[in-house]
Amino acid sequence: MIELKHITAGYQGGVVLRDVSLTIPAGRITTLIGPNGCGKTTLLRVAARQLTPSAGQVLAAGRPAEDYDRREFARFASLMPQVRDVPAITVESLVAHGRFPYLGLSRRMRPEDRQKVAEAMQAAGVEQWHGRDLRELSGGERQRAYIAMALAQDTRIILLDEPTTYLDLGVQFEILSLLQRLNEQGKTIVMVLHDLAQALRVSHHIALMEAGQLVAFETPEQMFRSGRIDRVFGVRGHRDEAGEYYFTPAHK
Numbered sequence: 001m002i003e004l005k006h007i008t009a010g011y012q013g014g015v016v017l018r019d020v021s022l023t024i025p026a027g028r029i030t031t032l033i034g035p036n037g038c039g040k041t042t043l044l045r046v047a048a049r050q051l052t053p054s055a056g057q058v059l060a061a062g063r064p065a066e067d068y069d070r071r072e073f074a075r076f077a078s079l080m081p082q083v084r085d086v087p088a089i090t091v092e093s094l095v096a097h098g099r100f101p102y103l104g105l106s107r108r109m110r111p112e113d114r115q116k117v118a119e120a121m122q123a124a125g126v127e128q129w130h131g132r133d134l135r136e137l138s139g140g141e142r143q144r145a146y147i148a149m150a151l152a153q154d155t156r157i158i159l160l161d162e163p164t165t166y167l168d169l170g171v172q173f174e175i176l177s178l179l180q181r182l183n184e185q186g187k188t189i190v191m192v193l194h195d196l197a198q199a200l201r202v203s204h205h206i207a208l209m210e211a212g213q214l215v216a217f218e219t220p221e222q223m224f225r226s227g228r229i230d231r232v233f234g235v236r237g238h239r240d241e242a243g244e245y246y247f248t249p250a251h252k
């Protein structure tokens with residue numbers, strides 16, 4: 001699906017990722033976790049071809065990502081970045097932006113594009129707000145609208161950077177169950193989450209990062225049992241009798 005091979009990447013200020021290799025499994029939910037500043041967003045941007053690595057290679061469906069043209073790659077993977085503008089447009093117009101990689105030069109929507117937009121709004125549960133200005137929506141409603149845009153883009157893989165940050169707990173659960181539903185329908189989901197318990201609960205695979213390197217790529221169960229999360233974050237992980245994960249400060 002997406003393979004990162006010996007990736008080194010960073011910014012003017014210096015190297016962030018050092019020799020990171022990771023294969024994102026198709027049809028699964030993979031979550032990147034790691035302390036602030038360890039390089040999660042940078043890794044997501046490299047995988048989404050938004051940042052060119054200084055060494056290493058990104059393979060998308062077995063082909064070097066740099067061989068794709070921009071529109072072709074946009075039909076393969078969509079990225080929902082962490083910080084986004086809130087443009088003065090309706091929900092429907094935002095979602096329609098997801099169709100741009102499919103349109104001709106005139107950018108005229110065909111009936112099948114309109115159909116995809118309608119289906120995406122329905123799947124993300126935003127059709128009732130289709131005519132609303134994005135700026136008038138709550139954080140959770142807006143998040144759904146951006147997910148609808150990614151769905152309209154109709155990619156096999158959706159990358160999301162902290163899709164639940166700033167949302168109340170109930171809405172966080174809603175967004176995560178929406179992503180789980182989309183995964184059950186075949187989408188490959190790759191995301192960054194800060195809530196460790198939620199990451200373990202909803203993911204098939206966890207990529208644990210520390211200081212620009214991949215520490216481990218394992219199932220939630222393996223990761224929890226290894227004690228690596230406790231060490232990297234300085235916390236202590238527990239499971240209650242219902243099997244739910246939770247974390248407390250290490251010294252308690």
Ligand SMILES: Nc1ncnc2c1ncn2[C@@H]1O[C@H](COP(=O)(O)OP(=O)(O)OP(=O)(O)O)[C@@H](O)[C@H]1O
Nearest residue numbers: 011012013016034035036037038039040041042043
């Ligand atoms: N556009 C940029 N220009 C220069 N340095 C950057 C840029 N974006 C990120 N960095 C630096 O790269 C490092 C890794 O940042 P990154 O956003 O990938 O980490 P992160 O793990 O996603 O962090 P967080 O959990 O805080 O969101 C940080 O030291 C950050 O300051």
